[in-house]
Amino acid sequence: MVLRVRDLRTYFFTYDGVVKALDGVSFDVRKGEVLGLVGETGCGKSVTALSALRLIADPPGRIMSGSIRFRGANLLFGLEREARFRPVKKSNRVTVKRKFRLISRAQERMSAVRGRGISMIFQEPTSAMNPIFSIADQLSEALLLHRGPEIVEEVLQARPDDPAVGPAMEALLAVAREADRAQLRAAAERFGEAAHLTSLGTQAFYILRDPLMDLDTKRAELAKALRRVHLNALQRRYLSSELHRIRLLVELRNVFLREMTEEKVDPGPLRAIRARRLSLRLSVLPFALWGIRGHVRKPLKEETFWRTVRLLEGVSIANPVQVARGYPHELSGGMIQRVMIAMALSSDPSLLLADEPTTALDVTIQAQILDLMRDLKTRIGTAILLITHDLGVIAEVSDRVCVMYAGNVVEVAPVRDLYRRPLHPYTQGLLNSIPRMDDPTKTLESIPGSVPNLIYPPSGCRFHPRCPHAMPVCKESRPPMTTEGEGHTVACYLYHGPLAPA
Numbered sequence: 001m002v003l004r005v006r007d008l009r010t011y012f013f014t015y016d017g018v019v020k021a022l023d024g025v026s027f028d029v030r031k032g033e034v035l036g037l038v039g040e041t042g043c044g045k046s047v048t049a050l051s052a053l054r055l056i057a058d059p060p061g062r063i064m065s066g067s068i069r070f071r072g073a074n075l076l077f078g079l080e081r082e083a084r085f086r087p088v089k090k091s092n093r094v095t096v097k098r099k100f101r102l103i104s105r106a107q108e109r110m111s112a113v114r115g116r117g118i119s120m121i122f123q124e125p126t127s128a129m130n131p132i133f134s135i136a137d138q139l140s141e142a143l144l145l146h147r148g149p150e151i152v153e154e155v156l157q158a159r160p161d162d163p164a165v166g167p168a169m170e171a172l173l174a175v176a177r178e179a180d181r182a183q184l185r186a187a188a189e190r191f192g193e194a195a196h197l198t199s200l201g202t203q204a205f206y207i208l209r210d211p212l213m214d215l216d217t218k219r220a221e222l223a224k225a226l227r228r229v230h231l232n233a234l235q236r237r238y239l240s241s242e243l244h245r246i247r248l249l250v251e252l253r254n255v256f257l258r259e260m261t262e263e264k265v266d267p268g269p270l271r272a273i274r275a276r277r278l279s280l281r282l283s284v285l286p287f288a289l290w291g292i293r294g295h296v297r298k299p300l301k302e303e304t305f306w307r308t309v310r311l312l313e314g315v316s317i318a319n320p321v322q323v324a325r326g327y328p329h330e331l332s333g334g335m336i337q338r339v340m341i342a343m344a345l346s347s348d349p350s351l352l353l354a355d356e357p358t359t360a361l362d363v364t365i366q367a368q369i370l371d372l373m374r375d376l377k378t379r380i381g382t383a384i385l386l387i388t389h390d391l392g393v394i395a396e397v398s399d400r401v402c403v404m405y406a407g408n409v410v411e412v413a414p415v416r417d418l419y420r421r422p423l424h425p426y427t428q429g430l431l432n433s434i435p436r437m438d439d440p441t442k443t444l445e446s447i448p449g450s451v452p453n454l455i456y457p458p459s460g461c462r463f464h465p466r467c468p469h470a471m472p473v474c475k476e477s478r479p480p481m482t483t484e485g486e487g488h489t490v491a492c493y494l495y496h497g498p499l500a501p502a
C-alpha cells in the first residue's frame with residue numbers, strides 16, 4: 001500500500017460558513033497501480049489530492065480529522081493539537097485559532113514525505129512553469145535538488161582521458177554515416193562508457209545526429225565535449241570536498257526527517273529546528289552547486305543539461321535538445337504537460353498525483369498523454385492517482401476507480417467491473433452521460449440538478465435530491481459502505497438497508 005486514506009475530513013472556514021469539502025473520505029492507492037478518482041466538478045477531487053500532500057491553503061482550509069498514511073508514515077501526526085475551533089453565536093461561522101508553531105513543524109514533516117516520493121502534476125501546466133527560465137534550467141533545478149550528490153559524483157568519476165575513449169570515438173564516427181538510430185545510440189553509449197560518463201553518450205548521440213554538421217565538425221564537437229568534462233587535480237580535490245560536505249548534509253537531514261515521520265516520536269522543537277535548518281541549506285543546493293567556482297561549474301552544467309535531455313526523452317519528446325533549450329511560451333500545452341511529468345518524475349516518486357492532467361488539452365494530445373501515463377506505469381512502476389471528471393479517460397488507464405460525490409466516496413471498483421456493473425445511482429448517471437463504444441445507439445442522459453453547496457450539504461445520502469431511487473431512509477442517515485463483490489464497494493441503501501433485496 002502506497003497511500004492509505006481513512007475518514008478524511010477537510011473543511012474551509014469561509015465568511016459564509018463552513019464548507020465541508022471532504023466528509024469522511026477513505027481510499028487506498030496500491031503499489032504500482034493507477035487509481036482513477038472521478039466525479040463532477042466541485043465534488044472534492046482536488047481537495048483530496050491537496051489534502052494528501054497537506055497543501056490545503058490554511059487559512060481558510062483545514063484538515064479536521066482522519067488519517068493519511070504514505071508508505072507507513074502518518075502525515076496527520078499531531079493534527080488535533082494544531083488548532084482550536086469556536087462557533088460564532090447566531091451565525092454559521094466558526095473561528096479557528098491556529099498554532100502556527102505546530103503547523104510549521106508539520107510542514108517540515110511533509111517536506112520529508114515529499115522528498116520520500118510524492119509528486120504532483122496540475123491541470124494548468126503553464127502556470128506551474130516560470131516563463132523567464134529555459135526548460136533545461138527549470139528541470140536542472142529539480143534534478144540538482146533531488147540528485148545533487150549523484151550528479152557531482154558522476155562528474156568526478158568521468159575519465160575523458162581513458163585510453164579507450166579514442167577508439168570508441170573513431171568507432172562512433174565510422175558508423176555515423178550509415179547507422180540507424182539504434183546502432184548510433186549503442187555506439188554513442190559505448191563512447192560514454194569509455195569516458196565513464198553516461199551523459200556524454202547522450203550528448204554524442206545528438207551531435208552525431210545533427211544533419212547540419214559535417215564529419216570533421218562532429219569530430220571537433222566530440223573533442224570539445226570531452227574537454228568540457230575534464231577536471232584537473234585541483235578541481236577534482238575541490239569538487240570531492242564539496243561532495244563530502246553535501247553528502248553529510250543530506251545524510252543528517254534524512255536521519256532527522258525519518259525520525260520526524262515516525263508516528264511514535266514527537267519530534268520536539270529542537271529536532272524540528274535542526275531539521276528545518278538542514279532542509280533550508282539543502283533547498284539552496286542547486287544554487288550552491290551552480291555557484292561552485294570557475295570552470296568546475298561547467299562540467300556540472302553540462303551533466304545536468306544532458307540529464308534533462310534524457311528526462312525529456314523519457315516522456316517521449318522527439319526533439320529533446322531543442323525543447324530543453326527553449327522557453328515555456330515556445331511550447332504547446334501538450335509539450336509543457338510532458339515537461340511537467342518529466343519534472344515530477346525527476347525525484348523518482350512512488351506516487352504521482354495527477355489532477356486533471358489532460359483536461360486543458362486537445363483530444364489527440366490527450367490520447368498521447370494518456371499513452372505516456374500508461375507507459376510510465378509499466379516502465380517505472382509509479383503508482384498514480386489520476387483525477388478527472390471524464391470517465392472515458394479513467395477507462396483508458398486506470399486499474400481501479402473511486403467515484404466521489406459531494407465530498408464522499410460513493411463507489412470503489414476495479415475498472416471493468418465498474419463499467420459492466422455500476423451500482424451507485426450516481427455512477428450509473430455518470431456512465432449514462434458518456435458515449436459508449438459497445439452501444440452507439442444509446443441516448444445520452446445527463447444527471448438532473450447539480451452538485452450541492454457544501455456549506456449546507458443534504459442530509460443523509462448527499463445524492464438524495466438528485467437520485468431517481470431515493471427512499472425515505474436516504475434523507476435520514478448516511479448509507480454505510482458495503483462490499484458487493486470482489487473489491488467492489490458501494491455506499492447506497494439500495495444494496496444495504498431495510499428495503500434492500502435479500
Ligand SMILES: Nc1ncnc2c1ncn2[C@@H]1O[C@H](COP(=O)(O)OP(=O)(O)O)[C@@H](O)[C@H]1O
Pocket residue numbers: 012014019021039040041042043044045046047048057060061454
Ligand atoms: N479555498 C477554498 N475556499 C472555500 N471552498 C473551497 C476552497 N477550495 C475548494 N473549496 C470547495 O471544496 C469543494 C471541492 O472542490 P474541489 O476539490 O476543487 O472540486 P473538484 O476538484 O472535484 O472539482 C467545492 O465545493 C469548493 O467550493
Ligand code: SF4
Pocket residue numbers: 424425426461462463464465467468469470471474479491492493494
Ligand atoms: S442511498 Fe438512496 S438517495 Fe443515496 S444513492 Fe442510494 S438510493 Fe439514491
Ligand SMILES: [Mg+2]
Pocket residue numbers: 045046047355356
Ligand atoms: Mg479539481
